[in-house]
Amino acid sequence: MNAIEMKNISMIFNKKIVANKDISLSVKKGEIHALMGENGAGKSTLMSILFGIYQPTKGKIIINGKEEYIYSPIQATKLGIGMVHQHFKLIDIFPVWKNIALGAEDVGLKQFIRKKTIVNDLTTIMNKYNLHVDLLAKVKDISVGMKQRVEILKVLYRKADIMVFDEPTAVLTPIEIDGLLKVILDLKKDGKTIIIITHKMAEIQKVADRASILRLGEFKGTYDVKKTNIETLSMAMVGRDLVEVKNDRKVIDHNEVIQIKNINVRKHHKILGLKNFSLNVRAGEIVGIAGVEGNGQSEIAEALTGMKKIESGTIHINNKDITHLSIKKRYKDHKMCFIPEDRQKFGLVLDTNLIDNIALQNIDDTKYSKNGIINRLAIQKETQKIIKEFDVRNASSGFAIARSLSGGNQQKLIVGRELSRQSDFIVIFQPTRGLDIGSIEFIHTQILKAKTENKAIILISYELSEIIQLSDRVLVLNAGSVIGELVGDQITREKLGKMMVSSLGADHE
Ligand SMILES: Nc1ncnc2c1ncn2[C@@H]1O[C@H](COP(=O)(O)OP(=O)(O)OP(=O)(O)O)[C@@H](O)[C@H]1O
Ligand SMILES: [Mg+2]
Structure with a gap:
């Protein structure tokens, strides 16, 4: 029946x-x-x-x-x-x-x-x-x-x-x-x-x-x-065979782009989400952040991008203190890119079209506007380039409303926007959530390409295979602190799994 x-x-x-x-x-x-x-x-x-x-x-x-x-x-x-x-x-x-x-x-x-x-x-x-x-x-x-x-x-x-x-x-x-x-x-x-x-x-x-x-x-x-x-x-x-993309873990610059020193960030008013956290990321390096959800991952992203106030500690980008800078200044003056965890809440303005969504963070770039006059054609062209490169489907040349795209295609648009912009450091949070296997392969290739372009990348993901395939180095978080670090060939599913399981008994929310 x-x-x-x-x-x-x-x-x-x-x-x-x-x-x-x-x-x-x-x-x-x-x-x-x-x-x-x-x-x-x-x-x-x-x-x-x-x-x-x-x-x-x-x-x-x-x-x-x-x-x-x-x-x-x-x-x-x-x-x-x-x-x-x-x-x-x-x-x-x-x-x-x-x-x-x-x-x-x-x-x-x-x-x-x-x-x-x-x-x-x-x-x-x-x-x-x-x-x-x-x-x-x-x-x-x-x-x-x-x-x-x-x-x-x-x-x-x-x-x-x-x-x-x-x-x-x-x-x-x-x-x-x-x-x-x-x-x-x-x-x-x-x-x-x-x-x-x-x-x-x-x-x-x-x-x-x-x-x-x-x-x-x-x-x-x-x-x-x-x-x-x-x-x-x-x-x-x-309709085709797939290959697994992998980081060869070769070129890493010596230049430290991201320097996070002893930061404390609140989860909410009572609890610290990130305790005394430090991390340096070099140009051309992908540092993966692994761990069970809710152990400080969001706070790392929020602190770096300026969405949350830091209680104490400092963050430097290319030796300049950005600890208390606005989100806008981080995008503009420090060449930040950010792929947020929640694409609909923080990634897109859902009821506007894709073209507007592409220019969200840098509308005042001379490329997009001069003396307060917006160059719509330039934004439109950039949008169409991203749509094509990142295979955003049913985008109606950028005139589609963001909400009308399928979930995975919304994600591809955000990833395309963030990886196409000039940047020094990229904060990537769950980049392939909801993507089909072909698109995952593609996005992983793009993230590795950003590495070869010498960007400093923090990759936060709950997907162990993603962390293993892409990271040069991995930190494991528990209750807002780092409980382990693996470098290069040490990064295996067994080792990561063990660290995460040992943290499970610990007391977190
Ligand atoms: N309300 C709408 N208006 C216009 N087009 C739409 C609307 N809803 C969906 N579409 C289009 O229909 C197609 C199918 O979308 P749908 O959301 O069903 O895909 P899906 O298989 O669920 O994809 P995903 O795995 O990314 O979630 C998409 O290309 C999308 O752009
Ligand atoms: Mg769907």
């Missing part, structure tokens, strides 16, 4: 962008079905149609044997369909419990929200699936990984039978990913039907029964995961 049948679905945006083309997809009741494909292949769009966010241009949907017209997410929820979205849909200033209950609150006498009941119900769910969050914390104060768990709890709270996970692991750390995959297997045991979108083969092999592949908006077949090898799946997705 099929829980879901999507038949001949087409979705055309603005009369010209064909996101889905005559796709037919069947998902069996009680299976875990992976949906795969390159960035922009149409995965999120297809699932948004199932969840009632978009009405398809053509096609029909059959849920549990009955044709349904899913005109809104409310209708989808009624039909027992839940979706964990690729990008969070949370209200920052509300506490976690309220975010989860919003729209499905337990209300007494039509006006009193029964907070206690809601919190109790949520605690039961959290214990059952080992999916813990601080229900009373405000969303703005919690980590990316925890926000993801909040989104999952939202769906579980609404008791969905059919659950769609749109790249749920892209924002999680390896340990959290294992936890989530276990949750997904438990949900299957409970009889739920699950669709999971992910770019990671290992995850698919761990949990999925079958996998369907989309390519450039078209359906390319459904495969039995146990009977199919990785090469077949990636070939169907990307």
